[in-house]
Amino acid sequence: GAGVSQSPRYKVAKRGQDVALRCDPISGHVSLFWYQQALGQGPEFLTYFQNEAQLDKSGLPSDRFFAERPEGSVSTLKIQRTQQEDSAVYLCASSRLIATGGAYNEQFFGPGTRLTVL
């Protein structure tokens, strides 16, 4: 069965370039999450989609980060004018159920996109 896939797996960008990272969640999964994982750290939440609606973007570090999920399936995380501090692994996760505050909802993670900004 297909899991969560992400592309590209690796991306090298020059400082100031724009990048777009793609996530294909498990078919039928309502919820989609983006996390950022810096080297030697655990994943940190960026944003949450319920179908096509972006319900929480509180974790996005700056207005250079933008995410969308226009048809409620594939999602794209875009980073404009990349900076060196943006270098990290960007993880996408999906889950079958609607996420509710304080309650666990099993999330399935993709392999991540490793972004290196030179």
Add this chain to the structure above:
Amino acid sequence: TQLLEQSPQFLSIQEGENLTVYCNSSSVFSSLQWYRQEPGEGPVLLVTVVTGGEVKKLKRLTFQFGDARKDSSLHITAAQPGDTGLYLCAGPNSGYALNFGKGTSLLVTP
């Protein structure tokens, strides 16, 4: 923010040894999850603990949730090289997502 602190940060042991890693918080969690992440891959869920004092076993791995639901431990018996990886604990926050600890990086050498 509900912080999760994991210890130790790094652990290098030989095959056959036992080990315990810890996940602690000052906050109460409705549940805690343990994930293992291998290089170049995303985290994979190992177990979810929900009830204070709960103990769950997964082959050679034993997970315990503290009575007050603020901490958890993972014990591995007779570690094998295949156990090598980053072990992450996580708990749901008041929003939609998971709060993760920084992880324990485990290396098991033959």
